[in-house]
Amino acid sequence: MLDSDLLHSSSLEIQELLESASNALLAVEDTTAGEQPDVDELFRALHTMKGLLGWCEAPALVQATHAAEDLVDACRAGELVLTTPMIDLIFETLDEVSRGAEVLLTGAAPGEEFTPRCADLTKRLRAQLGEEVPEVAAAAAEVTVWWFELLDEERREAFADEQEERGEPLWAGRYVPAAECFFSGEDPVATVRAVPGLCWFAVSPRSPWPDQEEVGAFDPYTCNLQFHFLTWGDPRDAWPGGPVSAEATLELHALTRDELLCTSGAWTEETVDRDVHMRRLLEAQLVVLSHAESWPGRVASVAVTLKRILHNADLPGRPEAIDEAATDAIEAGDGAPMVAVIRAMLNGRPVGLDEASDVAPDEAPHAPPPTEEAPSVIPITAAPSAASEPPQKLAPVPSASPRGSKAAPRSPSGGNGHSPVLKVEQARIDQLMDIVGELVVAKNSLPYLAERAEGEFQSRKMAREIKAQHAIINRIAEDLQNAVMRVRMVPMSNAFGRFPRMVRDIAHRLGKQARLVMQGEDTEADKNIVEGITDPLVHLIRNSLDHGLETPEVRLAAGKPAEGRILLKATHIDDQVVLEISDDGAGIDLEVVARKALAKEMITEAELQSMSEAQVMRLLFAPGFSTNSEVSELSGRGVGMDVVNTMVMRASGELEVDSVKGEGTTIRITLPLSMAVTQVLLIETANETFGVPLSVVRETVRVPPDEIHVIKHQEAMILRDRLLPLYRLRKVLGMEECAVEDDGAHPNAGEAVLVVEAGGQTFGLIVDRFHAGLDLIVKPMQGVMSSYPLYSGTALLGDGRVLLVLNIKELLHACHVPQDRRHPAPSRRAGGGRGLASVA
The missing domain is CATH 1.20.120.160 (HPT domain)
Known part of the structure; x- marks a missing residue:
């Protein structure tokens, strides 16, 4: 086996x-x-x-x-x-x-x-x-x-030896009893056990057993078994209980010794000529050794194959010599020892270590470092190395044999055969990232300790020392965090690779002509981000093919080329990765979207009149919404865009849609490079502390009250010759009745305005106070709190308090929603005083 x-x-x-x-x-x-x-x-x-x-x-x-x-x-x-x-x-x-x-x-x-x-x-x-x-x-x-799959190699060899001693064939059988055999009094297990000369049998289901959810539909009185068995002698004339019933199936095959020892498992007339096939198999091993990918694994597989050929073909030599040659080849990074063994077997010479010297240096393939990447393994490159194309023939590299007159060149890792790439299971990297996250939370407690040392114990010197140590630990924690983040980074090509084939197949199925253009495949992001975005990209590309691109006839009539174009692009902007999926199709008809939403009673006529184009476009991502009147294999269920929106929101990202009717649609997804640690700015309003992701913060300003104007019942200010709408956070959160404690820190500084950007819009939030920025691990809202869309998650502060992190995009949406339809803020903690919104 x-x-x-x-x-x-x-x-x-x-x-x-x-x-x-x-x-x-x-x-x-x-x-x-x-x-x-x-x-x-x-x-x-x-x-x-x-x-x-x-x-x-x-x-x-x-x-x-x-x-x-x-x-x-x-x-x-x-x-x-x-x-x-x-x-x-x-x-x-x-x-x-x-x-x-x-x-x-x-x-x-x-x-x-x-x-x-x-x-x-x-x-x-x-x-x-x-x-x-x-x-x-x-x-x-x-x-x-079947017998090759069910019997391990050792047992097959034992049966082959016994068959040689007996001088009679070994019969392989497969018996499928009738489905209603229980009602005719047959016990199929007893029937197989009674087969004359039986030496082995196995029982398996003829069709898979039902899942736990489907167990109610399972009929225990119907036989779902099949039996595979081996027996000495033809059992057809002596089948237990008489002839096999018409409803049952009995398949028999007489196995020879060569079939039992055959390395392919299937036996045809072509395999009788063992010499021809042995030579082909040996020559194939030379091809395997000539490829660059995963050198040690290829040498090991070649060694296993050579030992089987040596044993099954009765060739002269020692199997241990093959293992020794494989070890020498892996350690030296040179294929000469293995090539020598293969040449000896091709020429019928005994296999031994002495044969290695007979190989010319230009016949030995050199061993490059492995390059394959497992889905659950992250490669860590210790030193950069130039990627090379796999050679098409045995590369002319000097032999590593000590008898050679010239030493073999050193490998990129130092000549000892060690690879500059270390492969580590993803679970270990995740564990290390969790520890880094705990370190980030722990070091955030030091500023609070410094504040207590100065406030409660009047020790300013100790407070300064704690702050100094905090600065050092903070630098080390950031370096460690950045190092681990770099390890987790993988290129977007890991997600893009499946789409060319998918676009081709769907386009053929729909009778359309489509060409996929991919840009930025080398753009890197966290492995979880890249894996999580794959399914949303599948839905978006399918939508572009099904809803966006027209048929060749329609495109030609509209003056477009018959072949449609879909662009999949990834770029880096600051500490975010931006994905764009665009097509040159028909675009989105907002009137159709609005009519569908009204028909499904998702909105009222009055609400539609007050909605902007961007808000109508957001309806595309509502659960159950679809512009298709019929459900097809590709679309119509209203699930795909909801999946996209859910994933983006879960990753604290942003989703934008830009469409021009008749010209095409562009969907832009903005995601953080990593979801591990988030930089958050702490703000205070109505004696409660909230967090705002720094990725959406543009600046903080203090504005005198006389510079805030009311324009059409909307507060606004002029910021660098630009009109900026203002919203009071306490009013948006429904906390207007809460009294504000004045600490006297900024008696004449004016209103504290937090300038943020979300959904392509810039606006200001009027808050009570600004606090420091922190690196935090933001967890998604769960339980009762998950029903509050204004909050993207919670985080634990260094003093043990729980922080609510605001979802700025949903907050902007709430600013345009009547007060009675908003989600209220969670109730404040009993006892009053400055603190955090409590989490139930």
């Missing part, structure tokens, strides 16, 4: 190859006949993928991948031109391999469930080549492959 860790690493390599093949296939489709470099890249990816799948004991997937490889090879040779149906078939094959890679990630090999689908894919791919797949061979593969 294959090692689960090796299967896991192979799955990661297959996933990289799938991405490479998909990108190459899309590039081939973009040209009329396919550029040769793209076709070559596609062929190399499929060829390497096929070899890895063969090593992972996935014969059904190997068959389909091999057929796709032959199709691309015919294109390389100029015999065929890849058409859209052919490309669709290859994409289907890649999808099936992707599902197999997901199974490999669990440490298991793909099972029988892949056989029917892969057989159908193989048949259709071969049909494009003008070939036919014999139905008998396909049926035989379905019958015989």
